[in-house]
Structure formats: C-alpha cells, structure tokens
Amino acid sequence: xxxxxxxxxxxxxxxxxxxxxxxxxxxxxxxxxxxxxxxxxxxxxxxxxxxxxxxxxxxxxxxxxxxxxxxxxxxxxxxxxxxxxxxxxxxxxxxxxxxxxxxxxxxxxxxxxxxxxxxxxxxxxxxxxxxxxxxxxxxxxxxxxxxxxxxxxxxxxxxxxxxxxxxxxxxxxxxxxxxxxxxxxxxxxxxxxxxxxxxxxxxxxxxxxxxxxxxxxxxxxxxxxxxxxxxxxxxxxxxxxxxxxxxxxxxxxxxxxxxxxxxxxxxxxxxxxxxxxxxxxxxxxx
Ligand code: SAM
Numbered sequence: 001x002x003x004x005x006x007x008x009x010x011x012x013x014x015x016x017x018x019x020x021x022x023x024x025x026x027x028x029x030x031x032x033x034x035x036x037x038x039x040x041x042x043x044x045x046x047x048x049x050x051x052x053x054x055x056x057x058x059x060x061x062x063x064x065x066x067x068x069x070x071x072x073x074x075x076x077x078x079x080x081x082x083x084x085x086x087x088x089x090x091x092x093x094x095x096x097x098x099x100x101x102x103x104x105x106x107x108x109x110x111x112x113x114x115x116x117x118x119x120x121x122x123x124x125x126x127x128x129x130x131x132x133x134x135x136x137x138x139x140x141x142x143x144x145x146x147x148x149x150x151x152x153x154x155x156x157x158x159x160x161x162x163x164x165x166x167x168x169x170x171x172x173x174x175x176x177x178x179x180x181x182x183x184x185x186x187x188x189x190x191x192x193x194x195x196x197x198x199x200x201x202x203x204x205x206x207x208x209x210x211x212x213x214x215x216x217x218x219x220x221x222x223x224x225x226x227x228x229x230x231x232x233x234x235x236x237x238x239x240x241x242x243x244x245x246x247x248x249x250x251x252x253x254x255x256x257x258x259x260x261x262x263x264x265x266x267x268x269x270x271x272x273x274x275x276x277x278x279x280x281x282x283x284x285x286x
Pocket of ligand 1: 138165
C-alpha cells in the first residue's frame with residue numbers, strides 16, 4: 001500500500017503534511033505549477049508551486065473574512081474588483097450581496113479557474129453561473145493600471161505569495177493604481193500573509209508599509225485558518241474614508257440575513273484587536 005503525503009515547508013525546519021488519498025492532477029502552466037489532491041480531513045485541496053491555496057474544509061474562513069468585513073463597513077458596494085482569486089471562493093461570497101452590480105475577476109492564469117471548475121465546484125461553480133462576474137485572464141498589475149479613476153467601490157486582493165507571478169501585486173505601483181481605481185469612499189482588502197514565521201512577517205510588513213504610505217486609513221485584521229503557515233493569517237484593510245470599526249454597521253449587515261460559517265458581527269471588531277507582538281511589529285518594524 002502506498003503512503004502518499006503532501007508536505008509544505010513552513011520554515012527550513014518546520015513542515016506541515018496532509019495524507020493524500022488521491023492525486024487528481026498536476027499541471028505546469030506558463031505561470032506556475034498547479035496540483036490537486038484529495039484527503040480525508042481537508043477534502044479536495046490544491047497547491048500552486050507547492051504552496052497551499054485552498055482546501056474544501058477550511059476555505060470558508062478565508063473567503064468569509066476577505067469579503068464580509070468590508071461589506072459590513074461600506075454601505076453601498078456596487079462595483080467590485082477581485083485580483084487573483086481564480087478558485088472563485090471570494091467571488092462566491094461577493095455574489096451573495098444583491099446590491100453588487102458588477103464584479104471583475106482578474107487572474108493571471110486561466111488554468112486555475114478551469115481546474116477549480118472541474119475539481120473544486122464548491123468555490124468555482126459561481127464563476128459561470130452569475131452574470132455579474134466578468135473574468136479576465138491577465139496580470140492584475142496591468143489590469144488595475146488601466147482602470148478608470150474611481151471605477152470600483154471595493155478591491156479584493158486574493159493573491160498568491162509575493163514570489164513568482166504574485167510579486168508585482170505587492171508593489172507601490174500596484175497599491176497606487178488600486179487607490180486611483182477606487183471611489184472616494186472605496187476600500188481595499190489585501191491578502192497580508194502571516195505575522196508568525198519571520199519570512200512571512202517580513203512580507204506582511206513590507207506590504208503594510210506600502211499600503212500605509214498610499215491610503216489615509218490602513219488597518220490590519222486577523223483570522224485563523226489551519227492549513228496556512230502557523231494557522232494565523234492577516235488581511236490589510238485600507239480605505240480613503242471608512243474606518244473599519246468607527247464606520248462598522250452591524251445592524252445593517254445582520255438585516256441582510258446572510259448565514260456565514262466564520263464571520264459574525266461580534267467577531268468583526270475583535271478581529272482588529274491584534275496580539276501585542278503583532279501590534280509592536282506593525283508600529284516599529286521587525
Ligand atoms: N487564498 C489563497 C492564498 O492566499 O494562498 C490565494 C488563492 S488564489 C488561487 C491566488 C491566485 O492569484 C492564483 O490563482 C494565481 O494565478 C493568481 N495570481 C498570482 N499572481 C497574479 C497576478 N500578477 N495577477 C493576477 N492574478 C495573479
């Protein structure tokens with residue numbers, strides 16, 4: 001009997017492994033290597049260049065927290081830009097808001113979308129079912145550089161790590177282009193990496209200081225996801241106008257009646273209360 005494991009090195013001497021019951025596919029695209037696996041505990045999951053992207057069992061934590069936090073703050077999101085997010089999980093959550101009129105999803109690699117439609121319909125099924133979703137297969141940096149001033153109410157950066165094709169999404173130019181593409185009351189949410197292991201914390205701080213130099217309001221919030229390095233992950237909340245706590249509207253959000261597995265309005269404010277070591281890092285650097 002074969003004993004097949006997926007292992008990811010979270011540091012040089014720490015690794016995380018999942019027992020694989022079946023490898024579903026492995027494909028090298030012009031941009032990256034994509035692998036899909038099946039497992040007992042996390043269901044179907046996929047990796048890009050050997051790094052965990054999405055598992056069927058814990059994707060709800062990531063997709064709830066990237067989406068519902070800004071929607072509970074901004075009272076009228078109509079136009080949304082998703083950068084990356086080819087698995088469709090973020091688009092699925094955005095599509096739950098009837099007030100949203102138009103969603104542009106820009107992923108550099110069409111194969112991520114097509115393979116997720118085949119193997120991970122839980123996240124990808126919405127992509128060709130909801131007519132508000134418009135898919136574009138190109139570099140997010142280029143796309144947002146061409147956007148009109150104030151075109152979007154919300155930009156969600158659902159990217160890979162800042163290596164390979166994702167690198168350009170962690171630059172000053174990218175964040176400045178996002179600022180330009182956002183309306184005067186627009187919000188940017190950025191996949192902000194983990195504060196725990198130094199290599200990830202370093203990238204988090206680099207991204208955060210660039211966002212802080214671009215947007216008048218730049219905050220950080222946290223959530224827990226077992227399959228990402230250390231399990232402790234962050235998003236950046238940046239905006240021209242709204243403060244994520246002062247302008248938070250729990251009653252308005254609760255009145256929508258959305259059932260969510262991770263996000264709730266009690267947790268919203270708490271997510272911005274960071275552990276002391278993370279606060280210190282954000283204030284004083286590494
Ligand atoms: N939640 C995941 C995580 O943090 O690990 C991210 C998931 S999503 C699959 C990331 C997507 O970003 C991938 O599909 C990848 O193709 C896309 N991507 C990477 N670089 C990009 C770029 N420059 N422009 C647009 N999409 C990009």
